Amino acid sequence: MVDQRDAVLRGIKAAHTLHRDLGVRETLERSGGGQIDVFAAIGKLGATLMFQPLDKLLGAYVPAEEPGVLITTKRTLPVQRFTAAHELGHLYMRHQPSLDDQGILRRAPFAVTTRLERQEREADAFASMFLAPAWLLALIVQRQGWAPESLAEPAIAYQLSLRLGTSYSATCHVLERHKAISRTGRERLLSFEPKKIKRALLADYEPSDWRSDVWLLTDRDEGLLIEGGRHDLFVVRLRENSSAGYLWNFDELKAAGFALVADDQEGDDQRVGAAITRRVTAQSSGRVSRVVTFKEQRPWMPDKALQELHLQYELRGPEEAGMWEPELQRVLQAA
Ligand SMILES: [Zn+2]
Incomplete structure (x- = not known):
């Protein structure tokens, strides 16, 4: 368990360091918000990013003199972005080669109770924190004029997820990690299907x-x-x-x-x-x-x-x- 917690912390720390090295925060604060460009970050670290119609895999990381990252074309953009962030974590933390299936979406990125290979745990935590750091959350919340407690509302959490470019469920997990909502708040949010939220908006x-x-x-x-x-x-x-x-x-x-x-x-x-x-x-x-x-x-x-x-x-x-x-x-x- 200690090891798992340690892996989560290492992933989070690596995401913060890479934001700083790439000047991500300054860029987004200047433009008043927007999604973190995870695809560009892969290029900036010197890896080639390719999209392919992969059936069983969401993505892969291949370390080499010229490293490569592969992402499936068969999923939505938020899933492609999350997979890219996970592979970016492997690349940045100099991990072993990784073939990632949809297990990466089902796993709770910050949970330490389940057993998981250490580098996968690190990459999961990295991905969530790279795409949705606390300062970006604060930037969006301030701009939208949302009261902090409104983040527990499914309709608000969903609009936040679109502005972050992360899936609804990934957003719920990261909101809990940033202590914007409680654990029960996260469970309640996850009990709402995005389709229901969309239906309410579309009348x-x-x-x-x-x-x-x-x-x-x-x-x-x-x-x-x-x-x-x-x-x-x-x-x-x-x-x-x-x-x-x-x-x-x-x-x-x-x-x-x-x-x-x-x-x-x-x-x-x-x-x-x-x-x-x-x-x-x-x-x-x-x-x-x-x-x-x-x-x-x-x-x-x-x-x-x-x-x-x-x-x-x-x-x-x-x-x-x-x-x-x-x-x-x-x-x-x-x-
Ligand atoms: Zn992986």
């Missing part, structure tokens, strides 16, 4: 595939880089001064190929001058990266916006077979 709309994520976006997300899956849904919720003639314009989203699947107003305050809340649901139709601006404007005065919301999105997940794209571009340019 009457039924997506064809419930594996797609549902982002709840508000003015708190101004300037955010949204990194997700190619069929993700956005529920955009914004105050609208419609009684003064202002309407939010979502044409840019339509022009970018999103399907607007619902457009509602919340609240029934009919008083003159009262603002209402507009709620638009849109679904991405494919792999797409773009910057969009939504404007609240009077339709007859399109040049004058009362408010604007700027979002960037990269809906690439899951990553496709081949060398990791940014690395491939770099190699091609050098050739």
Whole structure:
């Protein structure tokens, strides 16, 4: 047991050291949050990152003069990211070769009661802490204006998981580790299925595939880089001064190929001058990266916006077979 605890601590410490060495915290604090770029970190440590349609494995780490990391294409982006972080742990801590199946997802990353090979325990703890350090959690919570106790709510924990780029269950474990929730709080969160949370957000709309994520976006997300899956849904919720003639314009989203699947107003305050809340649901139709601006404007005065919301999105997940794209571009340019 002492050995297991020691392995967890070593993994956590290694994640902190690598954040510091790569300047990860400074970069994300400057940009106001976003996901930790685990794929880039693998490249920075000198390993080649490849995606392959692996059936039985989620990933593998092969140490050599030129080390390699292999990730399956057959799972969602958060699973690919977690697997990459686990393999990054093996790489950074100079472990023996490792072939990792989905056991890495089922294991509780900080538990010390089950027996596990030491390097696997180290890589599990490393992965969780590398993707979701306490300072990043604090950055997101502050930006969203969430009360600390609200992290025990499934809907909030789910939105947090999207912004961290970790699965819902991995997020629940890391919240407990950071003492943001209790052990019973974690067990309660894990008893909720993400599908149920998504269904509540989408109201009457039924997506064809419930594996797609549902982002709840508000003015708190101004300037955010949204990194997700190619069929993700956005529920955009914004105050609208419609009684003064202002309407939010979502044409840019339509022009970018999103399907607007619902457009509602919340609240029934009919008083003159009262603002209402507009709620638009849109679904991405494919792999797409773009910057969009939504404007609240009077339709007859399109040049004058009362408010604007700027979002960037990269809906690439899951990553496709081949060398990791940014690395491939770099190699091609050098050739
Ligand atoms: Zn492993």
